[in-house]
Amino acid sequence: MDLTLNVWRQNGPEDKGRMETHPVSGVSPDMSFLEMIDMLNDQIIRDGGDPVAFDHDCREGICGMCSMFINGEAHGPGRGVTTCQLHMRSFKDGDSITIEPWRASAFPVVKDLAVDRSAFDRIIQSGGYVSVNTSGETLDANAIPVPKPQADEAFSAATCIGCGACVASCKNASAMLFVSAKVSQFALLPQGQPERASRVKRMVEQMDEEGFGNCTNTGACAVECPKGIDLSNIARMNRDFLKASAEGE
Amino acid sequence: MLDSKIPEGPLADKWTSHKNNINLVNPANKRLIDVIVVGTGLAGSSAAASLAEMGYNVKAFCFQDSPRRAHSIAAQGGINAAKNYQNDGDSVHRLFYDTIKGGDYRSREGNVHRLAEVSTSIIDQCVAQGVPFAREYGGLLDNRSFGGVQVSRTFYAKGQTGQQLLLGAYSALSRQISKGKVEMFTRHEMMDVVMVDGKCRGIIARNLVTGELERHAAHAVVLASGGYGNVFFLSTNAMGSNVSASWKAHKKGAFMANPCFTQIHPTCIPVSGEHQSKLTLMSESLRNDGRIWVPAKKEDAEAIRKGTKQAVEIAEGDRDYYLERRYPAFGNLVPRDVASRAAKERCDAGFGVNETGEAVFLDYASAIQRYGKTEGNIRGLKDPSLAEITELGKQVVKAKYGNLFDMYKQIAADDPYETPMKIYPAVHYTMGGLWVDYNLMTSVPGLYAAGEANFSDHGANRLGASALMQGLADGYFVLPYTIGDYLSQDIRTGEISSDSPEFAVAEKEVKERISHLINNNGTKPVDDFHRRLGRIMWNECGMSRSADGLKKAIEDIRALRDEFWADVRVPGTDDGFNPELDKAGRVADFLELGELMCKDALERDESCGGHFREEFQTPEGEALRDDDQFAFVSNWEFTGDPKESKLHKEELKFENIELKQRSYK
Ligand SMILES: Cc1cc2nc3c(=O)[nH]c(=O)nc-3n(C[C@H](O)[C@H](O)[C@H](O)COP(=O)(O)OP(=O)(O)OC[C@H]3O[C@@H](n4cnc5c(N)ncnc54)[C@H](O)[C@@H]3O)c2cc1C
Ligand code: SF4
Ligand code: FES
Numbered sequence: 001m002d003l004t005l006n007v008w009r010q011n012g013p014e015d016k017g018r019m020e021t022h023p024v025s026g027v028s029p030d031m032s033f034l035e036m037i038d039m040l041n042d043q044i045i046r047d048g049g050d051p052v053a054f055d056h057d058c059r060e061g062i063c064g065m066c067s068m069f070i071n072g073e074a075h076g077p078g079r080g081v082t083t084c085q086l087h088m089r090s091f092k093d094g095d096s097i098t099i100e101p102w103r104a105s106a107f108p109v110v111k112d113l114a115v116d117r118s119a120f121d122r123i124i125q126s127g128g129y130v131s132v133n134t135s136g137e138t139l140d141a142n143a144i145p146v147p148k149p150q151a152d153e154a155f156s157a158a159t160c161i162g163c164g165a166c167v168a169s170c171k172n173a174s175a176m177l178f179v180s181a182k183v184s185q186f187a188l189l190p191q192g193q194p195e196r197a198s199r200v201k202r203m204v205e206q207m208d209e210e211g212f213g214n215c216t217n218t219g220a221c222a223v224e225c226p227k228g229i230d231l232s233n234i235a236r237m238n239r240d241f242l243k244a245s246a247e248g249e
Numbered sequence: 250m251l252d253s254k255i256p257e258g259p260l261a262d263k264w265t266s267h268k269n270n271i272n273l274v275n276p277a278n279k280r281l282i283d284v285i286v287v288g289t290g291l292a293g294s295s296a297a298a299s300l301a302e303m304g305y306n307v308k309a310f311c312f313q314d315s316p317r318r319a320h321s322i323a324a325q326g327g328i329n330a331a332k333n334y335q336n337d338g339d340s341v342h343r344l345f346y347d348t349i350k351g352g353d354y355r356s357r358e359g360n361v362h363r364l365a366e367v368s369t370s371i372i373d374q375c376v377a378q379g380v381p382f383a384r385e386y387g388g389l390l391d392n393r394s395f396g397g398v399q400v401s402r403t404f405y406a407k408g409q410t411g412q413q414l415l416l417g418a419y420s421a422l423s424r425q426i427s428k429g430k431v432e433m434f435t436r437h438e439m440m441d442v443v444m445v446d447g448k449c450r451g452i453i454a455r456n457l458v459t460g461e462l463e464r465h466a467a468h469a470v471v472l473a474s475g476g477y478g479n480v481f482f483l484s485t486n487a488m489g490s491n492v493s494a495s496w497k498a499h500k501k502g503a504f505m506a507n508p509c510f511t512q513i514h515p516t517c518i519p520v521s522g523e524h525q526s527k528l529t530l531m532s533e534s535l536r537n538d539g540r541i542w543v544p545a546k547k548e549d550a551e552a553i554r555k556g557t558k559q560a561v562e563i564a565e566g567d568r569d570y571y572l573e574r575r576y577p578a579f580g581n582l583v584p585r586d587v588a589s590r591a592a593k594e595r596c597d598a599g600f601g602v603n604e605t606g607e608a609v610f611l612d613y614a615s616a617i618q619r620y621g622k623t624e625g626n627i628r629g630l631k632d633p634s635l636a637e638i639t640e641l642g643k644q645v646v647k648a649k650y651g652n653l654f655d656m657y658k659q660i661a662a663d664d665p666y667e668t669p670m671k672i673y674p675a676v677h678y679t680m681g682g683l684w685v686d687y688n689l690m691t692s693v694p695g696l697y698a699a700g701e702a703n704f705s706d707h708g709a710n711r712l713g714a715s716a717l718m719q720g721l722a723d724g725y726f727v728l729p730y731t732i733g734d735y736l737s738q739d740i741r742t743g744e745i746s747s748d749s750p751e752f753a754v755a756e757k758e759v760k761e762r763i764s765h766l767i768n769n770n771g772t773k774p775v776d777d778f779h780r781r782l783g784r785i786m787w788n789e790c791g792m793s794r795s796a797d798g799l800k801k802a803i804e805d806i807r808a809l810r811d812e813f814w815a816d817v818r819v820p821g822t823d824d825g826f827n828p829e830l831d832k833a834g835r836v837a838d839f840l841e842l843g844e845l846m847c848k849d850a851l852e853r854d855e856s857c858g859g860h861f862r863e864e865f866q867t868p869e870g871e872a873l874r875d876d877d878q879f880a881f882v883s884n885w886e887f888t889g890d891p892k893e894s895k896l897h898k899e900e901l902k903f904e905n906i907e908l909k910q911r912s913y914k
Contacts, residue, residue, distance in 0.1 A: 012825070030521045030662070038526055038776070045774040045820050045829070053826055055314060057487040059527045060656075062412055063318040085659055110458055111826040114314075118435065121315050125427040129420035130379045134299045134725050136370030138377040142334060145388025155381040155406060158413060162317060191379040 001027045001093035005040065007052055008100045013108040013116075019098075029089035033076065034059060034066065036088055054113040059084040061226065064161030067168070068113055069100040074165035074224040082163060082226045102164050104173035106211045117164050119210040120178060126206035127199040128182045130191050144190050154188040157181045159227045166221035166229070172213030177221040179207050180237035181229045187240055197244035204241055251504070251884060251899050254686040255359035260905050261341075264363040267687070268730055272737035279304030282736050283467040283745065285452055287439045287494050289316030291411075291717060292700025293473030294418035295724025301430035302421075303729055305736075308465055309422070310434045310454060312489055312831070317419045320475055320487040321720065324411025325532045327393060327403035328717040330368040335392055339400040341365045346906060347398045348715060351584065352680070352708020353858035353874065354908050355507070355882070357901060359687060360705050367726040368718050372404055374725060380417040382406050395533060395713040403714045408532060408652050414717055418724070437463075438831060439494045440759040442470060442501050442696060445751045449501075449696035453752070453759050457831060460824040462756055464747035468739045469695045469732060472498060473724065476679040476701035478511065480839045480846065481791070482783025484676035485517060485530045491835040492842050495683050495702050503691040504884040504897065506684035506704035508842065509850035512711055512859050513792050515588035517675035518660050519608040528675040529660055531611075531653055533713045536581050536588070538616040538646070539670075543600040543609050545569040550600045560602070560610055560669050571595055575869075579913040586710050586859045586872075587913060589674035593792045594870070596673070603671050612669035617642035674792060678716060680707045680859065681849075684884045684899075688731035689723060692884075697732060699723035704882070709858025766833045767823045771816035775833045778813045782806065782836070782843055790847050795863040799851040803844055807892070810840040844891040852896060855879045876908050 002025040010017030024040050031039070034056055041051035056066040066083040070076035076086045091097065099113065107115040132138060146154075158181070166177035183200050186192025192199070215234060222231045256267040274282065282305050286297040289311040297309040311319060333339040344365040349356060372390070376382065382404050383391040392401040406413040425431040436457040443451040443466075451466035477492035478484040499505050516531045544550045545567050552558035571591055573580045583591075592609045595601070602608050621642025625633040633641075643666050647654065654665050661671065683691050683698040685705055690697050700720040707715065789795075789802035813836070821827040856865045856872035857879070865873045882899040 028522055028524060031524050032526070032660075035524045035526050039524060041829075042774055042776065045818060046772070048820075050820055051829060053828055057313055057318055057489050058320070058323045059488060060323060060529050062409065063313070063320075063322050063487065064315075065313060065318050081659065087659070087662070089662060114826065117314060121317075121423070121433075121435075124317075124420065125423040129424045130377065131424060132374075132377045133302055134295065134374060134421050136367070136374045136726055138373050141332070141372045141376040142389050144376075146384055147388050148384050148386050151381055151384040151388075154379075155383075155413070158381050158406075158416065159409060161412075162315065185381065186379055189379050189381065191377060 001029070001088070001091070003027055003091065003094070004096045006096065006098045007112070009052070009112055010101070010109050012111060017109070027088050029087070031088045032059065032084060033068070033070070033086040033088065034084050052113060053111040056084055061085045062161060064163040067102050067115065067163055067165070069102060069168055071098050074102070074168040075226055080226055080228055082161070102168035104167045104212070106173065106175070107164060107167065117162070119212070120162050120164065120175070122210065123175070123179060123203055123206045124182065127195070127202035130186065131195060146189060150188050154185050157184040157188065157229065157233055160229050161227055163226065165224050165226060167212065169220045169224040170213065171218065171220070172216060174215045174221070175207050175210070175212040176215040176234050176237070177225060177229055179203055180233035183237045183240065184233040187236060196240065197247060200237060200240040201244045251684070251692065251897055252686060253357065253899060254688060255357065256687065260358060260362050263359050264366055271731065271734040274733045274737050274740060276304050278740040280306070281743070282306065282739060283308070284732070285465055285467040285470045286310070286473060287452065287471065288319065288473035288475060288700070288702070289419070289422065290319035290321035290473060290475055290700060291415055291418055291720030292702070292724045293319070293471070294415065294422045295721050296471055296473060296699055296728050297431050298418065298421035298425050299725050299729040300732070301425035307425070307431045308434065308467065309431055310437045310439055312436065312438045312457060314435055316422055316433060316435065317416060319415060320490050321415045321717070322412050323487060324717055325408045325530065326395065326534060327405035327410045327714040328371070328414060329395070329402050329712070329714045330372045330404060330718065331365055331402060332369050332372060334390060335401045337400045339402050343400065344368060344402065348706065348712060349708070349906050350911065351710055351712040353710050353911060354708065354876065354880065354903065355510070355857055355901065356706055356708035358903060358905055363727065364706050364719060364722050367722045370726060371718060371721045375414060375417050378417040378420060380406070380413050382413070393534065398712065411717060414721065418721070439474070439497070440834070441497045441755050443752050443755045444501055444693070445745070445749060448694045450745050451747060451752065453755050455759070458826050460822070460827065462759060464752045464756060466745035466747040466752070468736055468742065468745060469697065471697040471699060471728065471732075472683065472702050473699045474702050476682065477839070477842060478676045478679050480782070480843050481676040481786045482779050483520065483525060483528050483787070485514065485528050488527060491838070493835050493838045495698070496838040496842055498683060498691065498693065498696055500887050502693045502887070503696060504684040504886055505681065505845060506882050506884050507681035507709070507849065508846045508885065509790065509853065509860055510680035510709050510858065511676060512585060512678040512680060513589045513674045514677035515585055515592060515674045516611060516672045518657065519603055519671055519673040520605060529656065530675070530677065531657060531670070531672060533585070535611060535650060535653060538649075539581065539611040539613050540570055540615060541572050541581055541592070541609055541611055542568045542570045543595045543602060547599050550602060553602050554604060554606060569595070569600070576913045583913045584710065585713070586861070589792055590861060592674055608671040608673045610669035611672045613646055613665065614669070617646055617666070620645035676791070678711055680704065680709060680711055684882070688734055689728050690735065695735060697728060699728050709860055763823050763830065763834070766817070766819045766837070767821070767830060769814070769817055769819060771818040773816055773818060775817060775819065775829060775836050778809060778817060779836045779839065781809055782840055785809070786843050786846070790843070790850055793861050793863055794850045796851060799847045802847045803892070806840065806844045806847065813837065813840055841891050845885055845894055848891065848894065849883055849885065852883060853879060874910065880908070
């Protein structure tokens with residue numbers, strides 16, 4: 001098929017940026033979206049131009065690195081898939097496709113479609129862990145049973161890939177879904193209890209410091225989240241946060 | 250010259266007595282010592298966190314935008330540990346034995362036993378960190394079984410075990426970063442190691458955002474930079490996985506061990522066309538219930554390739570379940586190397602089932618019927634119809650493998666509940682890597698290697714769920730102790746300066762190479778060369794190898810390398826974010842590694858594990874090992890050109906295990 005791509009080009013965080021139009025032809029429906037971009041870049045390089053920069057690594061939906069805003073949706077039209085799992089059979093011959101980076105002031109553009117998501121790392125550093133040493137001299141793994149439903153729910157929260165689609169989809173650029181997923185994972189497990197109150201406080205404070213917006217409960221984040229992270233995590237985090245604040249932890 | 254430093258004494262006591270006897274660095278002195286860790290996968294994150302926790306000053310590096318995105322994140326199936334929670338007779342010794350045998354007797358007894366010993370602590374540690382492993386209804390940890398073993402010792406978190414383990418290690422790392430004990434450098438690539446007075450004393454790194462070159466000095470350097478499967482271009486590895494860190498170390502004196510030992514995984518989604526950029530694994534667990542077949546008649550295979558016939562139209566009697574036919578005892582559950590070769594044999598003979606002729610069927614139809622009938626009985630249905638049974642069977646299969654079936658559907662646009670999946674082997678893992686001694690130190694003093702980057706534990710074939718175990722064993726429990734033996738000599742050295750001439754020279758060399766690439770003004774993009782290299786490697790140094798093919802491959806790779814340096818086009822500049830430039834540097838190294846792999850494969854006149862030389866097979870087409878001549882580790886020393894690399898052999902001594910020919914018939 002033949003397509004017209006409108007791609008965001010921006011040479012660094014200071015550059016104003018602009019859209020650029022590229023026709024591509026001979027796209028196979030079996031290609032992944034990123035393979036289609038590979039093809040575009042191959043063409044640009046052979047013509048002596050500057051290829052489109054974008055982030056990607058695993059290309060199977062788990063590393064969280066790919067991050068394209070396609071036709072107004074984070075990770076494009078599919079549900080429950082990342083950009084790298086999107087296939088060209090979701091488009092048709094003659095389509096125009098608009099491709100932009102995640103847009104949020106806490107995620108400055110590095111170049112073109114690649115953004116800086118280090119704010120997420122700093123939020124985890126502020127408290128997204130259990131403070132145990134790595135000596136291996138801990139309890140036997142089976143010493144504390146965890147009821148299966150609780151373990152499964154903690155697992156579901158823990159499957160967040162840190163891609164940032166939730167932030168990109170939110171009109172306030174809020175990071176609540178991401179932060180609440182990590183807070184919930186530990187809140188649901190016995191191992192996370194000792195630091196439960198201090199963790200949620202520190203992580204929420206760091207989130208605010210990074211310049212993410214407020215949550216106004218529109219739910220757009222959960223719709224676009226490729227891993228189906230549930231909105232109930234945000235409710236759990238809010239409860240924990242209020243409780244921790246009230247206790248003056 | 251090569252001393253593996255395996256401690257004396259009985260096998261089961263070696264590690265404990267070694268830990269008791271090695272030199273330690275006291276806590277006050279650790280604060281005076283700097284360690285660099287390159288890589289933040291399971292091995293690197295766990296090592297960096299543990300070293301920092303012990304008191305060393307750590308700098309950690311990764312090329313992705315966050316340490317959490319290392320390739321380890323993609324591991325699916327699980328992690329082994331000799332916990333014996335299922336009470337099925339598992340033990341440290343059994344895990345040790347399975348690993349040595351699975352590796353086709355080409356690994357060290359001492360190292361493998363230590364791995365089995367520390368495996369149990371890994372699970373304790375991860376649970377304490379809040380890793381949400383799968384649990385049973387009673388609240389205790391669940392296990393599953395994997396290929397090549399008779400016990401259930403694999404711990405898992407659905408199909409995302411690697412993700413959960415890496416996030417655990419990343420959380421430990423993040424904790425040390427917040428304490429200021431680890432300084433983290435993301436979007437940084439190690440460009441070279443720096444040697445001062447015969448010791449590794451730092452690295453040259455490139456900031457991938459600004460393009461700046463940076464000097465980082467330390468008392469010791471740990472490479473945990475992963476495997477090199479991407480030398481084949483198409484593999485299940487992440488796009489950025491590369492050999493460059495290891496290769497730079499190799500060129501500075503670190504020996505490469507068994508570089509030709511590559512694991513080709515039998516169940517991956519086949520190549521769909523020229524545009525293909527990577528391959529996707531379908532977990533080994535699918536072989537538990539799926540049956541693998543191709544049409545028995547060539548005309549049927551041709552009709553399927555043309556699309557004039559469908560798989561379901563082939564009568565039962567016209568199907569060749571070739572694994573069940575050839576290996577009645579193990580059937581579809583033979584080890585990875587055997588299953589991969591058998592698929593290639595059928596496709597080469599003209600029985601492949603997709604347009605490219607390189608695919609076989611993995612069929613769930615009989616599993617659906619079998620599960621459906623059982624489920625019908627459980628529910629007490631009287632004479633259920635075929636449709637009812639099929640529906641019930643699909644539900645059971647969905648509960649077990651649903652996420653994999655969905656992934657297949659997404660990529661192949663085909664419904665595996667209705668029609669068999671098409672699969673084909675793909676490059677997956679590299680057993681070879683930097684040679685290390687028992688302390689995980691390479692042949693360069695002060696330079697260590699951990700995780701998939703080293704060659705240590707898997708011999709000529711790795712068992713499923715053992716790479717995650719090795720990465721975390723190295724990083725949490727081995728390296729943090731063994732490195733003390735070396736660093737204890739360094740407590741009075743003081744800070745290492747990066748102003749020395751050695752750093753200046755190394756930086757200058759890196760700069761020149763980058764500017765050569767960027768100013769080359771050739772005509773072809775980097776991927777063009779990478780694809781062609783991959784094709785040579787896959788055809789001649791893949792699932793089956795021959796002396797003639799390997800010799801030809803060596804010539805072809807040399808020619809391709811010359812063409813690369815003359816004609817590659819790298820766009821953009823070297824002073825900013827330029828992924829094409831990063832890729833060019835990595836492919837340049839693959840073009841050298843590929844030649845060494847072929848040379849190593851050519852040297853090894855036997856077949857073992859993943860290394861199959863056509864000249865060395867039994868009359869039935871099975872791998873023929875030669876223990877008298879080849880029970881050694883091949884270690885290659887770089888002497889200026891891969892062609893001239895020098896071989897050093899480390900004899901493998903088997904004192905506790907009897908060498909046997911593997912048989913799965
Ligand atoms: C699809 C798939 C599924 C798998 N499933 C399983 C499984 O179920 N069980 C199992 O045991 N094993 C499995 N494996 C194997 C296992 O995942 C890997 O062997 C293991 O994760 C490797 O970990 P590592 O820490 O050694 O390296 P990696 O995780 O590859 O990490 C490498 C690190 O090095 C960094 N790096 C590399 N080069 C440079 C450089 N030049 N400069 C700076 N940084 C650099 C990277 O940024 C990264 O942080 C699987 C592999 C694949 C491909
Ligand atoms: S919550 Fe969902 S969208 Fe947000 S970072 Fe995690 S996986 Fe991505
Ligand atoms: S590239 Fe890893 S999730 Fe898309």
